[in-house]
Amino acid sequence: MDTIYALASARGRAGVSVLRISGPLAFETVRGLGVETLPEPRRAALRRLSDETGPLDDALVLLFQKGASFTGEDVAELHVHGSLATISAVLRALSKMPGCRLAEAGEFTRRALENGCLDLAQVEGLADLIDAETESQRRQALRVLSGAIGRRADGWRRDLIRAAALIEATIDFADEDVPVDVRPEVNALLDTVLLDLRQEVAGSRAAERIRDGFEVAIVGAPNSGKSTLLNALAGRDAALTSDVAGTTRDIIEVRMDMGGLAVTVLDTAGLRTTDDPVETLGIERAVQRAKQADLRVFLDDGNPLSLGPIENDIVVGAKADLTGVGVSGLTGQGLDQLVQDITKYLQTLSGQSSTITRERHRLAISNAIAHLESAQDELISKAKDEVAAEALRHGIFELDLLVGRVDVEDLLGEIFSSFCIGK
Amino acid sequence: MFHVKHYAVIVIGGGHAGVEAAAASARLGSRTLLISLDTDKIGVMSCNPAIGGLGKGHLVREIDALDGIMGRAGDLAGIQYRLLNRRKGAAVQGPRIQADRKLYRLAVQDALKATQNLDLLAGEVVGLLVKDQKVYGVELAGDVQIHADAVVLTSGTFLNGVIHIGDKRHVGGRMGDRPSVRLAHQLGDLGLQRGRLKTGTPPRLDGRSINWDRLEHQAGDEHPVMLSFLSSVPAVRQVSCGVTHTNEKTHEVVRANLSRSAMYGGHIEGVGPRYCPSIEDKIVRFAEKDSHQIFLEPEGLDDTTVYPNGISTSLPAEVQEDYVRTIVGLENVKITQPGYAIEYDFFDPRGLTDTLELRAIQNFWMAGQINGTTGYEEAGAQGVIAGLNAALRVQGRGPKTFSRTDSYLGVMTSDLISRGVTEPYRMFTSRAEFRLSLRADNADQRLTQSGIDLGLVHEGRAHAYHRKMELVEAGRADLDALQLTPTELQARGVKISKDGVRRSGLAVLAIDGVARGVLDDLAPTFASLPEDIRQQIITDAVYAQYTDRQKVAADALQRDEAVAIPSDIDFRSISGLSNELVVKLVCNKPATIAAAKQIEGMTPAALILILARIKRDGVKRAG
Known part of the structure; x- marks a missing residue:
């Protein structure tokens, strides 16, 4: 199963937007965004996200372990500042992560359903x-x-x-x-x-x-x-x-x-x-x-x-x-x-x-x-x-x-x- | 005449679908009866005297990998071998033969006679015996009933067949045979969606009246590639085909008589294939072309009949003679049988499950042209699937289905049952999205082991397959153990950039243009293998790089194929589905999520809703 990501929060202007990453490489992917110390599961922590171009945003990072998440898989949530530039930059950084791809419509839901979480x-x-x-x-x-x-x-x-x-x-x-x-x-x-x-x-x-x-x-x-x-x-x-x-x-x-x-x-x-x-x-x-x-x-x-x-x-x-x-x-x-x-x-x-x-x-x-x-x-x-x-x-x-x-x-x-x- | 009035499986029809169905069922150990109007005509090639080709050759190899008859019988009858696309990659090469009609028919009949658990019977099936929506046997003309636990229908073009030559028409399933009208009615009464298709044949020529000296000749390949994995060399003398062309005069004659053609005269309602147009079609639709190619294919070694491939027609017999004689080499030709068009019924294959069982009634399978396909190979391949599954059912075992990711069998089944047909369905390699993995050369690697596990494959073939795979594995391991630097490779003349990456022997031989023997001194086991095994190892390695890239898509598809949609699901009661989708779902009855995805207009949300319902119902049942 590959690891997928997408914007999870509602559309429209907001102060905070949530990006969700789900799959076996979810935590690895967060590390790939320059987060050296992952927060404990289910504990929100402020972390700086960055890629090879430099810092992207200071975001709240929240991890859910397999079996105790929305999809039933390892899930990471990145609560980033809701500006267009920030979201674009983080999405772009995610697209470069190995084994990680943008989710299709309904894909999170399907995984959740198949894992009996809905x-x-x-x-x-x-x-x-x-x-x-x-x-x-x-x-x-x-x-x-x-x-x-x-x-x-x-x-x-x-x-x-x-x-x-x-x-x-x-x-x-x-x-x-x-x-x-x-x-x-x-x-x-x-x-x-x-x-x-x-x-x-x-x-x-x-x-x-x-x-x-x-x-x-x-x-x-x-x-x-x-x-x-x-x-x-x-x-x-x-x-x-x-x-x-x-x-x-x-x-x-x-x-x-x-x-x-x-x-x-x-x-x-x-x-x-x-x-x-x-x-x-x-x-x-x-x-x-x-x-x-x-x-x-x-x-x-x-x-x-x-x-x-x-x-x-x-x-x-x-x-x-x-x-x-x-x-x-x-x-x-x-x-x-x-x-x-x-x-x-x-x-x-x-x-x-x-x-x-x-x-x-x-x-x-x-x-x-x-x-x-x-x-x-x-x-x-x-x-x-x-x-x-x-x-x-x-x-x-x-x-x-x-x-x-x-x-x-x-x-x-x-x-x-x-x-x-x-x- | 019978010792038994009860069989496990009855197969109706002795064409290519019926032959493979009966043989597959019997190979699996079920007591099987094959009923044909005329047992001497079992295995007759009623259209062109050729087997295989692109997509079709792949199907023949897959039939063969499951120990079917077509490949071996073809090799006993092959009078010319050509591997199509020889200069392209292995994935799109298709083996093809010209077959001696009589030898082929006899080889098929011999193979059937040698098959244990299989009886042949001449008779006309006039009806199915059905009770409580279950088929339990067949009724023959003359009030004879034979019972069976499962029935496979492969009636080809015999259902309501009508033959047209110009404005003359008569009923028949093949020139000289009776059509099955009553059976067609009974199936119609079951509420199956019926459609009408047509196909055509060219006039048959007397080869002795052809001026061969004026023609180009096309010989077979110098190194023939066999249809069957078990064959090694052609069994009979090899011959050439003649090549000639239509010309302006031919076109004039056809044009002047267009209104007398059954097709253009409005006598035919059926839909013909776009890839097999009659000469009338060619001249009307491609008016700018002043010439069309014709292959003059001998029908057999001791048969003087010649099949002029490329000029099928439904013009009146006398016009056929006129236009044929305008063609170089055919100036004095004698027509032994005029060309004709045939219209026949087929049933919408969307009424079938993924084992080709009819959904409307139980224990009843359909295979071949009746499902809207064309071609011996397509028919034979369906025969294997249907016969195999009929026997599995009778034996109380689970079904064996094929996936688009593992075989052309899977591609064809999925196309037929989820998309239906609008013209006779023929296999093309372009239909297979995993074409690079579904090659003719690896059909055995893809299918034979599963055939062995099912008990569908004879010991002899199983042994040969295992032996081959041992050699392949040994050669692979030998090459895999090598780790070579670019410098070492360059010293051996391999053109490669100095990227510092060590490569395995397999990876090196997979590089374009690298000679097969370049590592022989380092890989003695590989070096000692027979040429065909060495080639197999390299071909596998060349395509492995693409197969890996396809893996994500293949895995996703297999996941979707694995989620069955129960046949009793009530789409109407799923809230949130649009009416339009409900109608399509009820009509198409997709058997899996993969099939549902194929439905036009399907949305991700609708799929989720269907999945949720399956989940809920599954839980309810389990509880």
Whole structure:
């Protein structure tokens, strides 16, 4: 049985967060974090956690021995300070411990159940939490990857299926009419995906956001009051406003502070069909930028738009000064509520739940990179197709959460539609 | 005619599944009866005259490792040997033979006749004898009943079989045989989910009318690799196959007559396999290709029939002649039997347990094409699993199941019972996620010992296996005892970096490109071993490094496979499961947590809930 770890405390902002480690190497792992003297079991003690980069945090360390713990295995709890940076750093240090890996959703519960440490009623309560966690992971996966990289995930899927199918075709249908040497194509496909993955892991997009700020795009039909709203939010005349539709052709950016987070609000060209080539260009850019933003605020004045809201986007009525409902940049009506909604959403994005998810993604992507690189190496330098195929399969499996499950049927489908198999 | 009217196990059907099922049951010591419409046709190869290949060759080796018949019979009939993927790694090499049809059939029949505890009977089974949801025998045409404690059904394509040639159709399970209609109805009445599949065959050619001089030839391997672990050299004369190609003219003829094809004329409802398209399919779906390869496979040493592999069809007989004669070498060819498409019933294998026993009634197993598979090897492999388990049940012993981590048998069973089929299921190595460990060369190491423990393996094979393993172990120990520094290795010409790490002899020989004999002077025991044993030791060492990496995943899967979900579990009463999942669970009836995990949309939380219920019920029962 391997040793697993995860964030055990509730999501959301808190002064203290609990990381739980369970399995035969649990105590060993705590030692690996620079704790020379382990506290007695069931006695909390303050210990300094550190890794090769230096101290990580002063944490309460609490050990439970096998048979007297939540999972029935040796368990260590690290009560660390609840800051994002601290949790990230400790999680990262844990990921480097030998024999230790990030737990899957529900894995602690399953161990507890199998070791007879839980009754059915307790499990039912926990199942809800696990469900919520699974769902939040899925949503986070999409969110964290929002923007240009996120939309490339479909492309990764396509490229990886194609690459795997090509190798499998030369293995499983060696006596059929399939290309003899697929290596150049497979290599090129893997290069493309690897380029993206390396970029992603180098500057994890969400981490960049916390550092550089989130982007919120205001989207609406021409003359729906977007620029006025931006001005109201910013408290200054940043965008040119007039009542002639189509005034804002360039994207206006205003940086502001919302609930402690750096936020850039984008005012985009009004979305409409037009003959004016300059405006058309502006609209295309507006759609592009709006899609890449972390959040979109739709000002709804009843006119149809070429871009629709996606999950978590905010839709409000435009020009509340005229209609009485929604938001108005002119009178300030609904403004506080809107700021509150935006802040709340962005805080969940930057909150603890995404910290753990980001860590999960970072691990998944780094592992995927290692597997795909090894696939290239086996295929190109060593000509060991079957080992390359194995590495590729592991790589795809790591990216499961991002590209969806890839099954042997997906590969066979690609093979049979590309090659005339069957003699 | 009978001395007994009661058998421990009855196997219905004498195809490849039936043969292996009956033989496995009898090997295990159960009194077994094999019933076939025509006992002379037992072991007939009704499709192409070849056995083995990629994935399929792996299955043959596994059947053989459990002392089944297919590998040995194949080696008595092999007229051409080819090890596929010879230039790739051992994990994806598959042994394959062209077989002399008659020799194969006779070898199978001889093997059955030599099997103790086994009787053969010609007869038509028209119904099962069922009482209280338990099968207790079969009814034959002519009002004869034979009782048995367990029954294995391997009726192949005979259930509601319909043969199509152009717009002509007739009922039949194989050209010239009767279909089993009544039995199909009875099984339908049990509420089994029935589906319809189709498969095709090419026209058979008279080899004397082929212009062989105009054709390329493909010979077998210089160093033939046998199907069976017990064989060493081919038993009969070796021959070549011819290779030719379709051309634009062929395609024109087919295109002009597409509407007359049974498939394109809308006469066929069954789903055919994507990997075995008819010539009509090839020309429609791959219109840009102006030529398709055809292998001309001799059907036997003293048989003039030739099987043109690659042009199966359901066009009318006269069109078949037209298009075949456009092909180089076949300008004057005579067709001895037109190609045809056959549609048949299969039953949704998700109704089976992991021993291939039907869940709906007890003591009844199904194996082979009736479960939606295609191929001799897939059928034979299921036959072993079903026959073995039927006998185990009768003997009051626990079931023997196979895991995805130990065999292709396990991969196939798990695929069938948890995913069902949408087209005839054929084995590919890509279906096996532990492919690097499930090799054709180590099938015996993976399975034979468990076969010996069960009593499924004859003494002769057990002895040969133990002898082989003694040699393998001795060679391994010899190499393992060596500890060599990079400097010592470099002196021997081994290309290795000076990393200061001492390596065992095994680790050295596992390195790419290192000559097998490089340590012979240091490892005299290893040096003295036969070549095949030396190769085995190295192959094992090469793949051991990957097997170790797979261990975590394999262990996790085995843990999941080990958690059985009781068949009487009431998913509806588990609070917290979504309706959608409940429906899927009730319909799929996963037998283990591993199978439940395979269900689309399964969540970690749902698995936990199911586990909790199993735990609670287990405690209740135990208390």
